Amino acid sequence: MIVGIDLGTTHSLIGLWSADGARLIPNVLGELLTPSVVGVTDDGEVLVGRAAQEQLALKPDRTVAAFKRYMGSARETRLGRRSFRPEELSALVLKSLLADVKAHTGELPHEAVVSVPAYFSDAQRKATRNAAQIAGVRVERLINEPTAAALAYGLQEQQDESKFLVLDLGGGTFDVSLLESFEGVMEVHASAGDNFLGGEDFVEVLVDAALRDLRRDPKSLSAATRAGIRARLERVKCQLSQHAEVSVNLQFDDAVVPWQISEARFENLAQTLLARMRAPIERALRDSNTRAQDLDQIVLVGGASRMPMISRLVTRLFGRLPLRHVQPDQTVALGACVMAGMKSRDQAFREVVMTDVCPYTLGIEISHTDQNQHVHHGLFSPIIERNTVIPASRVERYNPMADFQKALVLQVYQGESPEVAHNIFLGKMELPLPPRRSAENPVDVRFTYDVNGLLEVQAKVLATGAEHQLVIEQNPGLLSPQEIERRLRELAEIKIHPRELQGNIALLARAARVYEEHTAAARHEIGVRLLEFKAALETQLPPRIEAAREYLGTLLDQLEGDSSPLQP
């Protein structure tokens, strides 16, 4: 069975393609969205999902969120006694999702289609693949998130011929894709984006504004306080999508301070972020030679697109109302399920073909001698230009710098800058050269970029006719296959908190958090119901546990729902 997974910065979803269409699988708490948060309890057990998210505010040193931003690098996060690489954290989330599928359908999936931001680099994609391998599932196809959303949109809309723009503003990344769909063919014309622009940055804006208004030095806050404030302002951000003004009580070490913010002020504060959204849109339009008038629709995707300022910005840019799914957080996952269905050759997809593009330029580092015999080093020579339809294979010819050079070092870069210092390094390979003069020793370098986003580099030394199909040496940020094996085994030995009990853990942690946020009267009430819940847990009788859980849950809902809107 092939599943489709949306591995997001803030939330992850899993689903599959069934006879009645794309179906998302709920997790143990009954929710379709699983927060991408990993935490470690005091006993050393690993928590994934809502339970860990509740723990984030109370124990920030043992919990980590938004680790998707570290993918592709070697940054290790220390949780409790062990430090985790970003691939391992993602693998833990994937394992939890797969366990949900097994619980729901009885079958453990063997293959998955995972979504990545369109603008993810080669290293980041490889890291995602490695994470899936560590989690024990095979991932052959990575799908770009805006393409997935476009699949979900395109199949639903069924238009003859249309050109549309998909803007995906997720938790951590912003992607733009321009697509054209005709006769069952969906073509991506251009892809662009910003890997460091998402809902999290908007929360950061709120945090900065709050600390500035209340005249608190950010450095004077403890990590726990800061995490607590951040969690609360995250909820404020969501409420600002529906209410014009929100007031909230922020808890510092010494006091509880009220603070309010209006939606208009939020938009003012976020102006720089909104301005950053313009550049990828303009680039996508320019790369595909499309004018804004030629677009038929603009589709907003991603949880953060619920904010009215995003819709307002898009309306200002294009002069028309964009479309948005009823559930914007689920669109990418639904698209991934569609892709999973396509991959499993479901008969429904005989008439649908999708082509994608490579969103960044790939090339090598060269040195160039100009007319004044001055040598410039560190220049970037593109071989595959950005927004070429993949699979693509391009070849360029190069000569060594000096006569009788012993070896040629090919350094592969990805990026748009003419100097490699500003581009992203992917890997390098060394090929030996025969002893010839430079002009008689050309080397053909062929880049093949396949549909799954894997880059293959082939170099042919023409003087001898020798072909070197060398594997690019691993990027220092990535794991080698042996490392992956080792971590797979290690992860299997980590104690993960039992799945069935995660719901209770989540509730307990949530109660503890709400207890901290509120004062006397509410605290008394929470305390009473919490004791009842714990007593019910001791009895281990499921009906009593259920009843107590509901009782506590409704109280917490009431209390949380209260931290909200001013009367207009």
Next chain:
Amino acid sequence: MSPPWFWLCLELPPDASVREVKRRYSQLLKLNRPEDNPQGFQQLRAAYEICLRLAQQREAGQASAAEPSAAAPADETAPTTALPAETPEQAAAARRRAAQTRTAAPPPHAAAAGVDAEPITVLDEPPAPSQPGPRPPPFHLEDAPPPAPHRVNGDPPGAAPPPLIDSDPPPAPPHPVNAERIGKFLPVDIVPPVMREPAAVVDELLQLDGNDETLVERWFARCPELMNFTRRDAVELELLRRIAAGAQPGMFVLQRAGSEFGWRDLSFPRRLAAQGISGAQWQAVENALHESFAQAEFQAHLRSAQKLQAESAGPKEENYLLRQLHSRRGRRPALREAFSGRHVLKVNNLLYAYAERYGGRALFHVFGPELLDFWRSVHPNVAPNWTRFLLAALRIFAYGGALWLILLVIVGLDHDLQVGSPRLPEHMLTLSLSVFSVLLVLVGYVGAQLAFLHFREKIWQRFLHWRERQLERYVEPWLKPARALPLLLGITALGLLADHLLGNGASALLMAVLALLLFGFSGMISLLPAGLLLAMALLLWEPRGPLWLGAGAGGTLGLLWLGDRLARRKQAAQSHWERRFIHVLLLSVLLCAVSFGVKLGLAT
């Protein structure tokens, strides 16, 4: 002639339409999916891109050819902006409607400035009855043979590509995907902003105070029409049109608009041409932009409170002079404006200070090349030119004329005292003629002086350079040992031979002359007298026979040459033993001279 490979790959005739190309590509794509058949897909994709581009170009060419009459009257007006008054939704809806109902009704659009532009989709389809005809059976894709790239029907590649039965699209396959499961995409629930007309936007922009940078910056950052991708172009065209008609925005407005719209980009003319501005209109726009920028810059400079030169009284009188000059830009000033030497110096200093402060480019744009050339050419320190000569002549004649009038009056008065001398006119005539001839002489003198200066600076220098170059190129190589030694030996041999044949001092004379020529031309002024002396000595000394003569001549010449080469080498001239060697050489020359003198003395 067989059609090119890309049409063959898609199995279409070269005159296929865009729609046909896309349809055939979609059919073939389903057989050559990227993940299953990468090679086939790549070839198909390459063919598709080329065919699509060709078909689009052909249709664009047809569309523009179909409306030359409609476009012609629009050209005469000042840059017309065919404002896309239709909203994008209407355009999209129109396209869809045209595709579905197949009528040739022009889509709803506002005909701006009388241009009746029809979108391409309408021209694509001929007017057909609204009832679709009988549908052809859908293509059976299972019948396609396996090899890559797969073809729609099993025809071999060489056969003529079958024309597509294109009157109707094939029936849309029943959508097997259950749309309800995926969910609905709905328009967002906000009120779209109201966009103003470009004319209103430009009005507001022109009313801004162009000297307040923050104000301009803020307006540009907040203007909603500029953020909108579809409205920007219309606003830009309107602004350009106003500037061409004579509006003068402030400097910051122009600079900010230039960076916002990219007026200094290389692609600016091409972009305007794509929007429908013709070549003549573009020229007008460009000139107007230059004018506008220069004016704005100049006004900003005038407004600055600092004076340009330290020694001037203040910015006010500098501004007065600058304004005067600026008002006369574009025309070459009359010669009489440069009459006063002091004024010339003053203007030149002011222009120099302006260039120092604001840059040469600003100077050039604000005052114009004719004015700058003129004032520079009349400056006394500049190289002689015709303008200076004419100016000098003018001054001479002006002063001379004044002098002549005074003299006339004096002579006339003088004669008046004497009673009615009949020779007054004669005197007057003589006086006039003499004054005029003096003036002419003066003018001639000035001219000669200028000509001499010109000669000295230009022509003599050029001659010197030429001479140096010739020596370097032709004489230097011969002074190298590899060439000079054989040459000298050859000359010696020649001298011996000549002496043997002719028997008198002709050989010595010949050698002496050659030596003189060789070393004289190389500019060895220092050793020239030595060479002369030696040559005379050789001539007048009793030759003791050809062998002595030859040996002596060759040896001496060799020593001379060696000494010169050594002296010329810069490093060598510093070292002690070489300097001593040269001293020895000179001493030997002196000894020769002394012996010659003694010989002469003894002989008498």
